[in-house]
Amino acid sequence: MRILKIEINNFGKLNNFVLEPGSGLNLIYGRNEDGKSTIMAFIRMMFYGNVGSAKELGANARKKYRPWNGSSMGGAIEFLHGGKRYRLQKRFGQTAGRDEVHLFNMDTGEPVALRSDEEAGMHFFGMTLDGFERSMFIGRSGGFESRDGKADGITERLVNLTTSNDENVSMKQTLEDLNKALEQLVSKRGNAGLLVETRERATELDRELREAKAEESAKRATRDELETLLTLQATEKERLEKVRERRKEADRLAKETEEKREKLNLAERRNALFEAEKQKREEVSAVKIQQTEEKMNQAREASESGKELNLIPVFAGFCVLTACAAIALAVVFKPVFLLLLLAIPVFLLGEMSAVSRRRRMRIYREAALARAGKLEEELEDLLEAVGRQGEEDEKNKKRLEAEEKDAADQLKRTETRRSELIKQLSSDDGLEDSIIEREQKISEIRAFLRPEGRALSEIIDERSEVLEQLAGYEERYEALKLAIEVMEEAGEELRKNFGPRLNTRTAEIFSGLTGGKYSNVNVSKNFGVRVLEEGDSFYHEGGYLSNGTNDQVYFALRLAIAEILTEAEKEMLPLLLDDIFEQYDDERTAKGLRFLDAYSSERGGQVILFTCHRHVLEMAEKVTEHSGFFDLSSSGT
């Protein structure tokens, strides 16, 4: 990139100022008040005034360089970049947001659009203001620290470049990110972070699981005991069912026994009653029979009684006899004996009465006989009745006896069953109690077995999830560590590639500047510089050197760095040097000027050197061949 024209309409004290630097070394001389710094500030503002990036510059510069006459602040810069010519025009408003910017390709007339937050400098040089100042602007001070000690653009870019060979890839940032990611997993002190916490949780869960398992196994024996008890309890409960049935049966039997006893009593009573009745009846019957018998006998007797000899024949005979006798006698003897015939009527009367008596007796006897007969019949009937009754009684008796026996038997059986049952039950006595006791024990065991913590399945589930997570984190951790390790290795290797380059180039430039006085330069990681004087055998720190030489060293370093940085751009950037020879003696100054002259023409890069020392200008006129000169004091404002 080459600045073709600087047009300052109004900026600070400069008004309608135009400067057209050449392609090689350009010297701009101006006294302190002539506008050197104004031009430099203008260049800065043009390329980096857009967004208040360097607040210091933005706000203060606007104030500082705002024209007193109130007219608008602004100007233009024309430059060559990538083979194209551009014109950047700006009118500065009160704030960067109010700036009017016009940027267009001078060859085609096409405007070039910048993004709203993009600075022209960023767009063309690819670096921030800091980077710009560090690489294009080289001021007086030596050293290489950034103004405020923080990482600045150039450092960053240089580091990027020397470490990644790609300015946009910042090894530092990448490493930072990787380390931050690592710290997310394990904090710096190692007491926090996802990995650490997850590991802790896993350990906790391990412990919880171990305890739960230990509890389980400790309780295993108890658990087995519980199983046994449960099985036993189940059987015992079944048994209890049966026992209860039996008890019910026993009760029922008791009732039955009572009933049976009742029945027996009833039967007995009936039997007794019957007996009594029978007895009575028999008695009555007996009496009746006896009576009847008696009566019959009496009747019989009576029928036999008065039985007289049927004397009628006898009587008749007697009569006959008597008659005969009487007759006989009468005949024989005296008829008195016919008086005997009187006896016949007597006898006949007597006989007639006897006959009527006999007839009466016979009727009586017949009656009696009839009575006897009837009585006999009656007696027979009675006897028959008695007999029948007796049979019936017998039957009834048998029946009743049988019933009684039956009742007795039943009772006996019932009683026997009952007593058997009771005997059986006696051995089951206390079954309920034992069951209740066992239930109690079971409850106790269950309460004892109740897990003290969470359910095992819950612990196991959570643990496996956590372990999975942990494995993921551990993989990530190891991968990050590996990445960091390899990254640092690669970075180191790259840096090693650049280190020597920087060393070499710095040494070359330094040598050129000092006319070969110092042969070697060593640039450390932090861009500290040590020099090896010709003939010397050890390196001197920068502080050992005189200020002038120190300046030269750092100038050489800056130049080398600028070269490397701009190399990446593939476009040489102009070098704006601000009175870098201030502390040089004449010899050094001459050497330096010659160097710059050669440098710019060899490398085809534009160099603009500002100085407020006339002798520099004069010396340059003397020793350089390709330079352009500008005297601000004479250009008028």
Add this chain to the structure above:
Amino acid sequence: MTDSVRILHCADLHLGAAHISLGARSRTRRTEFRNTFHRITELAKKEEVNLLLVAGDLFDLPVVPEDICVEVRDAFAALSPLRVALCSGNHDPAVSDSVYLREDFWPDNVTIFSSGMRVEEFPEIGIRLVGAGFTGAYSPHTQLRRMVLPEDGLINIGLMHGTIVSEGQGSDHNPITIRQIENSGLDYLALGHIHTRKAPARAGKTTYAYSGCTEGRKFGENGQKGVYIADVSHNGCDVRFVPVCERRLEYEEFDITGLNGNGEIAEELRELLTKTVGPDYREQIIRVTLTGEAESGVLSTEAVEVLLSDIWFLDLIDDTTPVIDRNELEMGNTLKALFIKKLEERAGEVPEKRIELAKKLCLKAFAGKLL
């Protein structure tokens, strides 16, 4: 004498699980799990089964909220006189405050096996049930003890929560060997504990199977979930699978190399899901791991998830690698190129996975996208 009986075999319903990993959807998911339970009881009624078996882990914890217990009990009671048999599992063991041990809680048609193996006969449905349950989270001894079942008209059905192991192998969760099953004399053994459904198999004259869980809870329990309906007889079993799950868990890997922008990624992913998960992919719970090379700064899993927000639950995992400029690598003089070269040189001493991850993380860091 019954020729065959019909049973519904399910397991591992895990009612009461919190589903925290689903975030805002967890509440709905909890309800869905309960719905699935009701779907099962309805199915039992519709299929006119004689017996509904739950082979353990009906509940996710030993003690779950009372309203869930009551809901379950009432649903079972409503099935009466259909017989329901449960056994306690390792997630819902019959510890002291378990709902399984509550007296006067369960209706008469529910049989619960909450300790060592025991036998119960139900002649009215022609079934003899042999079951066992967990009394704690572990059961290192087998619960399928030796037994001799009478050969009669009753169909012998087993109900257990356990792990099938090979001879000599142990397990913390009721180890059962094939030989034990063979010697059991059962006609059907209903198993629970393994969440992946296993096809029914035979050991001797016993058919045994894991019906698998009824609704997926975490990735790994992917695909269709349901129950087995089995017609069991002395001569064999006819088992068929009936899906009951409300939603499926699905997992896919998707390579986004070459796709430009989140919009295109979302579109292509949608197509893939329609093909692999099915036209009902919007209703499912899906996890997709994105692989391949992504332009740095372009891929945003959040943006893609928003474009696919009509999917009930979508979890996108970014496993992509930032694009590597092959030319840059070829030139080899940048930090990036040197880094990758040196990293790959470590291949011998460091596991491949770690190298890949280191590469990925570092490339992200180079692009400023690591944190």
